[in-house]
Amino acid sequence: xxxxxxxxxxxxxxxxxxxxxxxxxxxYLGSLxxxxxxxxxxxxGLDAYIGWLxxxxxxxxxxRIWFWPPWKMVLTVxxxxxxAAAIWTAVRNFNYWEIYRHGARAGDWLKxxxxxxxxxxxxxxxxxxxFGIKYYQTLQLEKQKSLTATNKxxxxxxxxxxxxxxxxxxxNTLNAISTLVLINESDTANKMLARLSDFLRxxxxxxxxxxxxxxxxxYAARLYxxxxxxxxxxxxxxxxxxxxxxxxxxxxxxxxxxxxxxxxKYAVASQVNGGEITITxxxxxxxxxxxxxxxxxxxxxxxxxxxxANKAPAHSESGVGLVNTKERLAALYDNDFALVLTHNQPTxxxxxxxxxxxxEETEQKYA
Numbered sequence: 001x002x003x004x005x006x007x008x009x010x011x012x013x014x015x016x017x018x019x020x021x022x023x024x025x026x027x028y029l030g031s032l033x034x035x036x037x038x039x040x041x042x043x044x045g046l047d048a049y050i051g052w053l054x055x056x057x058x059x060x061x062x063x064r065i066w067f068w069p070p071w072k073m074v075l076t077v078x079x080x081x082x083x084a085a086a087i088w089t090a091v092r093n094f095n096y097w098e099i100y101r102h103g104a105r106a107g108d109w110l111k112x113x114x115x116x117x118x119x120x121x122x123x124x125x126x127x128x129x130x131f132g133i134k135y136y137q138t139l140q141l142e143k144q145k146s147l148t149a150t151n152k153x154x155x156x157x158x159x160x161x162x163x164x165x166x167x168x169x170x171x172n173t174l175n176a177i178s179t180l181v182l183i184n185e186s187d188t189a190n191k192m193l194a195r196l197s198d199f200l201r202x203x204x205x206x207x208x209x210x211x212x213x214x215x216x217x218x219y220a221a222r223l224y225x226x227x228x229x230x231x232x233x234x235x236x237x238x239x240x241x242x243x244x245x246x247x248x249x250x251x252x253x254x255x256x257x258x259x260x261x262x263x264x265k266y267a268v269a270s271q272v273n274g275g276e277i278t279i280t281x282x283x284x285x286x287x288x289x290x291x292x293x294x295x296x297x298x299x300x301x302x303x304x305x306x307x308x309a310n311k312a313p314a315h316s317e318s319g320v321g322l323v324n325t326k327e328r329l330a331a332l333y334d335n336d337f338a339l340v341l342t343h344n345q346p347t348x349x350x351x352x353x354x355x356x357x358x359x360e361e362t363e364q365k366y367a
Contacts, residue, residue, distance in 0.1 A: 008137050012059065015133065017052065019126065024048035046095045054084050054091075055126050062130060081127050085119035092119070170196075176231045192230045199223040203254055211250035211332075211358070214281055214288075218242060221256050221279060228264055235274025236264070243282040250358040251290070252332055258325055259292040259351045267296025267348060275348075288357040293350040298343055322351075329355065 027044045061080055065073050090113050173196050180189035202220050218240065225238050260277060267275040280291040322339075329337045338354040 020048045020052040043095050047092050050091045051088055054088050058084060077127055081123040082120055085123045086113050086116050089113050089116045089119040173227055188230060192227060195223050195227050212253045214249045214251050215247040217251050217256055220254060221260060224257055224260060232268055232274055236268050237276035239276060239278040241278060241280040246281045246283060246288060248359055249288045252328055255325060256292060263292055263294040267294035271296060283357060286357055287354050290353040291350055293344050293348060295348040298347050298349055
């Protein structure tokens with residue numbers, strides 16, 4: 001913020017100087033029409049310099065009255081502009097008579113300020129430019145504050161959605177590890193604990209604001225599925241279908257995890273014989289398509305969300321996972337994404353995500 005005010009101060013001095021320099025140039029061009037001596041150039045330079053000096057105090061005065069009521073501020077500006085115009089006119093006439101007229105002076109002192117209306121117009125123009133530029137800078141500052149606040153809100157929202165991990169996953173995993181220890185399967189328990197540690201480290205250290213390469217997301221998905229594989233053993237089958245060339249595509253971190261979690265809960269855990277989960281990634285024009293499909297019993301879809309046989313919303317965690325995923329995508333891609341739930345054939349559910357295909361940190365669309 002301090003840099004903004006420093007830039008604004010620098011802009012004032014630059015525009016202030018350029019403005020009075022422009023005034024001098026315009027007067028010089030006007031003098032070419034008349035037959036004037038070279039001494040008139042000195043008068044023009046002094047007039048511009050005196051105007052430059054007189055209007056500096058106006059800036060500090062206007063800063064003090066900036067938050068006054070409009071009517072009071074307008075009256076004050078008019079009064080200050082009139083006083084400055086009168087002083088500037090008197091000094092200009094004095095310079096003109098002393099330098100150009102070789103010391104000739106007016107007999108009536110009122111003649112020193114007879115051109116005040118013209119000078120008043122110049123001063124009002126300066127005041128108008130000052131307030132116009134200041135209002136524009138203030139508007140830009142407020143816009144910058146609004147954008148910063150919006151970005152901070154989006155970041156907070158993304159982090160909140162990102163860290164809503166299902167506690168049942170952690171509890172079930174710890175229970176499974178405890179069971180393995182009780183039946184003396186210490187090697188399996190150690191492997192499961194190591195995978196759980198790696199998965200939690202990945203989920204906590206990856207910034208939800210930044211995107212990661214798809215290969216990292218697949219790595220996290222494999223860690224998660226290896227943990228679940230210990231729990232469900234042969235009841236859980238996993239298929240990865242990753243199209244070559246998509247490994248470096250940028251995707252939100254852990255965007256697949258809630259979808260895989262739902263598939264395990266409703267397609268694998270709910271069936272005696274378990275089920276199969278297929279994770280697919282492929283290019284589609286300038287987009288990247290991600291898909292999590294299962295061969296479970298399937299569900300009835302209403303407005304893109306699953307409901308159970310009683311027409312009530314499916315388990316709240318499933319709904320929250322899908323809603324959070326959609327909100328994260330909306331925060332990162334605006335309207336340039338799609339999340340669609342469809343029936344899998346012959347049975348099951350497919351969750352499709354379409355996002356722009358962005359490669360590496362430049363996030364350029366695939367061409």
